[in-house]
Amino acid sequence: MSNVPADLRFLKSHEWARLEADGTITVGISDHAQQALGDLVFVEAPEAGRRVSAGEGCAVVESVKAASDVYSPVSGEVIAGNADLGGQPELINQDPYGAGWIMRIRPDDKAQFAALLDAKAYEAALAAETH
Amino acid sequence: MPFIPHTADDIRDMLTAIGARDTEALFDEIPAGLRARALDAIPPALSEMEVGRLMSARAGADGQPLNFIGAGAYEHHVPAAVWAIVTRGEFYSAYTPYQAEASQGTLQLLYEFQSMMASLTGMAASNASLYDGATALGEACLMAVRAHRKSKSQRILVPAAVNPAYRDVLQAVAGGQNLAFELLPYDPRGGTTTTASLEKYRGEDITALVVQQPNFFGSLEDVDALTDWAHEAGMLVIAVVNPVSLAVLKPPGEWGTTGADIVCGEGQPLGVPLSSGGPYFGFMTTRMEHVRQMPGRIVGRTVDLDGKPGFTLTLQAREQHIRRSKATSNICTNQGLLVTAATIYMSLVGPRGLAQVASTCVQRSAVLVAALARVPGVRVAFDGPRFHEAVLLLDRPVRGVLEALAARGIVGGCDISRDYPSLGNALLVCATETRTLQDIETYARALTDVMQSAAAA
Numbered sequence: 001m002s003n004v005p006a007d008l009r010f011l012k013s014h015e016w017a018r019l020e021a022d023g024t025i026t027v028g029i030s031d032h033a034q035q036a037l038g039d040l041v042f043v044e045a046p047e048a049g050r051r052v053s054a055g056e057g058c059a060v061v062e063s064v065k066a067a068s069d070v071y072s073p074v075s076g077e078v079i080a081g082n083a084d085l086g087g088q089p090e091l092i093n094q095d096p097y098g099a100g101w102i103m104r105i106r107p108d109d110k111a112q113f114a115a116l117l118d119a120k121a122y123e124a125a126l127a128a129e130t131h
Numbered sequence: 132m133p134f135i136p137h138t139a140d141d142i143r144d145m146l147t148a149i150g151a152r153d154t155e156a157l158f159d160e161i162p163a164g165l166r167a168r169a170l171d172a173i174p175p176a177l178s179e180m181e182v183g184r185l186m187s188a189r190a191g192a193d194g195q196p197l198n199f200i201g202a203g204a205y206e207h208h209v210p211a212a213v214w215a216i217v218t219r220g221e222f223y224s225a226y227t228p229y230q231a232e233a234s235q236g237t238l239q240l241l242y243e244f245q246s247m248m249a250s251l252t253g254m255a256a257s258n259a260s261l262y263d264g265a266t267a268l269g270e271a272c273l274m275a276v277r278a279h280r281k282s283k284s285q286r287i288l289v290p291a292a293v294n295p296a297y298r299d300v301l302q303a304v305a306g307g308q309n310l311a312f313e314l315l316p317y318d319p320r321g322g323t324t325t326t327a328s329l330e331k332y333r334g335e336d337i338t339a340l341v342v343q344q345p346n347f348f349g350s351l352e353d354v355d356a357l358t359d360w361a362h363e364a365g366m367l368v369i370a371v372v373n374p375v376s377l378a379v380l381k382p383p384g385e386w387g388t389t390g391a392d393i394v395c396g397e398g399q400p401l402g403v404p405l406s407s408g409g410p411y412f413g414f415m416t417t418r419m420e421h422v423r424q425m426p427g428r429i430v431g432r433t434v435d436l437d438g439k440p441g442f443t444l445t446l447q448a449r450e451q452h453i454r455r456s457k458a459t460s461n462i463c464t465n466q467g468l469l470v471t472a473a474t475i476y477m478s479l480v481g482p483r484g485l486a487q488v489a490s491t492c493v494q495r496s497a498v499l500v501a502a503l504a505r506v507p508g509v510r511v512a513f514d515g516p517r518f519h520e521a522v523l524l525l526d527r528p529v530r531g532v533l534e535a536l537a538a539r540g541i542v543g544g545c546d547i548s549r550d551y552p553s554l555g556n557a558l559l560v561c562a563t564e565t566r567t568l569q570d571i572e573t574y575a576r577a578l579t580d581v582m583q584s585a586a587a588a
Contacts, residue, residue, distance in 0.1 A: 042423065042448075047280050057457075067448035069457070 002032035004123050005097055009073070009116035012125050016097065017073040019113055020104075025074055028101045029061060029092060032126055037063035040089040045081030045102050052078060052105065054112055059102050061092065073116055076107040194540060197570050199499070201520045201561025202347070202545040203264065203294050204408065205400045207375070207488065208565055209472075210479050213402045217472045224467075229428070231443040237467070238442035241430040244474040251377045252370075252394040253384020254416035258427035259465040264371070264397025265297040267413030268341070269304025270426045270460055271369045271395045274417075275339035276310060277459065278392070278424040279367050284336040285310045290324040292317040292346035293371065295550040313337075319553075322350040322513030322522065326360045333364055342391070343371040344380065347547075348559070349496070349520025350513055351380070358387030367392040374414065375400045375492065376518050378485040393417050402476025403469050412466035412473070423449055426460030491564035492519035495571065499562040502575040508582045512554060519563055522547070525556040525582075532558070535581040541574055 008016045014033035018026045034040070042062040052058045057069030058078070081103050085091060092100035107113060117125065137145070142154065151157055158166070177185070198206050217223065221236055228234040245257035261267040276285050289298060289312045301312060313332075318325050323346065340361040344352050358368045370383035370391035383391035399411040417425050423446060431445030451458035480488065496519040503523055504511050512522035525532060529546040536543035544560035551557055562571065 044423075062448045067454055 002030065002035055002126070003097075004030070004032075004119050004126070006119045008097065009113060009118060010122035010125075011071060011073050011116065012122075013071050015070055015073055017113060017116055018097075019110070023106070023110070024079060025076070025105045025107055025113055026101050027070070027073060027103050027105060028096055029070060030122070031096045033068075034093050034096045034100070037061065037068065038065050039063055040092050043082075043085040043089045043092065043102065045083075045085055046078045048078055048080050050078045052076065061089075061102075070102055072103075072105065074105060074107040074112040075109070076105045078103055079106050080104040196537070196540050196542045197566075197573060198542045199560050199562060199566065199574060200542050200545050201349075201563075202547075202559050203296060203397060204405055204411070205373075205375070205519075205561065205563055206405055206565050207400055207402075207563055209402050209404060209476065212479060213472050213475050216475050217468060222468065222471045229444055231441065235442060238430050238444075240471055240474055241428075241465070241467075242432055242442050243478075244470050245430060247474065247477050248374070248414050249416050251374055251382065252372065252416045253382030253390065254394055255419040256422045256425065256429070257414065257416040258425055258429050260398065260467075260470045261395075261413035261415055261427055261462060262466065263409065263411045263413045264395070264399075265294070265300035265413075266304055267395035267397075267415050268293075268297050268369070268371055269301050270413075270462065271371075271393045271415060272301060272305050272310055272312075272339065272341070273308065274393055274415075274421070274424050274426060274459065275367045275369055278421045279338050281365070282336055282338040284338060286313060286335075286337050287311070287369075288313050288315055288329070288332065288337055288340045288366070290315040290317060290341065290343065290346065290352075291551075292322065292324055292348055292350070292352075293341055293343045294347045295547075297343075297371070317346075317348075320513065321515045322346070322348040323352050323515065324357060325353075326356050329357075329360055329364070337364070337366045339367040339369050339392075341369045341371060342386075344383075345373060345376060345518035345520070348513060348522045349517045349561070351516045351518065354381070354383070354386040354391075356387070358389075358391060362387065362389060370394040370396075372396045373400060373518065374398060375485065375489050378482065378489040379493065380489075380518070390418075392421065398466075398469065398473050401473035403472055410466065410469060412469040422446065424459055425449070426462045428463070428465050488564050489518075492562070493517075495562040495564065495566050495568075496520065496560075498568060499560060499566065499571045499574070502571050503560065503578060506575060506579045506582055509578070512557060520559055520561040522554065523558045523560055524554065525558060527556060527582075529556050529558045532578075532581055535584075536574075536577055539577045539581075541577055543574070543578070 008018050010016050014030045016028055016030050040061055040063050044060040046058045052072040053075045056072050058072050059070035061068055082101050228237055241259045248257040272287050291314050315324055315328050342352055342354055342357050344354050346352055361368045368391040383394045395415045398414045403411055428444055429446050430442055432442055435441050447453055449459045451461055451463050500521045503509055508526035510524050512524050529548055533543050544558045547557045547559050
């Protein structure tokens with residue numbers, strides 16, 4: 001069973017989002033997603049300064065099995081990509097909700113964050129996916 | 132492992148197994164209006180004997196002229212062993228087999244090819260080849276747009292001294308993907324691209340600068356100054372090079388302070404016959420940091436479960452069978468047979484042999500240019516160092532002169548007057564190691580006659 005922290009929001013496409021104290025949103029992929037992908041070998045995080053729309057593919061995670069897009073949960077401006085992933089993509093496998101974060105976004109509209117799946121809804125989505 | 136089509140028995144067994152009446156029945160669900168009709172313009176099939184006679188007759192019509200034309204495809208000596216080895220059954224397949232469990236020999240050969248190209252160009256990584264030099268440049272421009280994540284403009288600077296056919300193909304390959312190509316003038320004295328012509332772009336968002344070395348005129352660009360200027364202005368540098376020339380010229384990986392970013396070119400000079408214009412092959416190498424943006428197949432060396440070395444395709448997540456529409460390119464193959472020839476050619480001649488070929492080209496073309504420049508009505512267009520080609524300016528239209536030379540069994544060069552109208556009557560000539568001093572003498576005497584007789588007439 002994968003770990004779904006109660007304080008995060010999620011997308012059905014397996015990204016997580018955390019609202020930080022300064023109003024920015026940190027984004028990564030869920031524990032379920034990293035388990036499904038297997039050992040990650042490459043991560044392409046977006047450049048700071050890039051404008052992204054909600055639902056836009058803006059990062060790529062590549063494992064020994066597949067390469068997948070990571071979709072932005074909100075519209076806004078990327079303020080940082082996780083540079084540590086360049087040399088250590090395995091951080092996502094080891095700590096998907098911590099050191100394995102992928103990007104930080106300053107959202108145009110915080111209401112978009114509130115509309116994301118909460119932990120319970122994401123767990124339900126995962127359960128539906130496996131059945 | 133045989134790579135042969137299904138036999139009639141195989142097909143019958145498969146149809147029986149799935150319960151289909153015949154092969155045609157498999158296409159039933161496609162509406163009749165969408166099915167391709169027969170190709171009426173294709174003539175009926177000929178037997179091998181008939182094709183053989185037709186091709187002999189056509190080759191006979193070409194004759195055995197003395198060739199002084201280059202302009203992107205070059206006549207070099209190909210040791211007989213090259214094609215004797217290439218046509219062995221293990222290599223001579225219509226399909227390039229990539230299955231690691233079945234094709235270790237082919238995969239190792241591609242790996243060796245990549246190692247040779249990386250070494251020759253001074254770059255970290257090579258792909259297993261592309262279709263030809265012109266499309267390789269198109270792919271290199273698309274790659275630069277992907278690799279240069281800070282540049283949003285998709286604008287690429289292309290010198291007018293880059294092969295005009297390559298510039299046309301660039302437009303065809305990348306123009307439809309919203310890349311914009313800006314033409315840089317050449318210096319009328321040296322025939323090269325100067326950093327002064329770049330100054331007006333300083334401070335603008337430009338993705339990359341293309342540098343061809345030697346350029347289409349055969350002249351040597353100041354690649355160090357161009358590379359450093361482009362990098363300082365925040366552009367990537369795409370090098371287009373003749374692989375033979377790299378045996379004596381500085382590899383693009385050492386251009387300027389940090390080297391070019393992407394290197395591509397036409398591989399034909401490495402063991403591939405002229406063959407009426409193709410097939411040839413393109414090559415591409417790059418820095419390790421851009422390897423995931425490189426198109427095409429890449430073979431890697433690895434170890435199996437028992438720790439034994441082996442070869443396999445690698446970094447396939449860039450490719451369209453995995454990434455679909457987001458793949459780096461629709462190129463999912465390579466020019467296997469021609470790369471096999473190039474790899475064997477490079478193995479046979481070796482680094483010293485290749486350097487001998489290159490320096491003989493430089494010497495012979497210098498003798499050619501000096502001999503032709505003594506002919507009345509002929510002068511050399513550009514000063515400065517050259518590799519194995521030069522532009523000559525004639526006092527009359529080039530076409531008539533070439534026709535008169537052809538009547539004497541000499542292919543006198545490439546008429547570039549139409550591509551470069553400001554040059555006037557411009558003829559691009561080339562001499563490789565295959566042109567002897569007697570050949571050059573023959574050409575100089577014939578040109579003198581042609582120019583005199585026309586002057587008299």
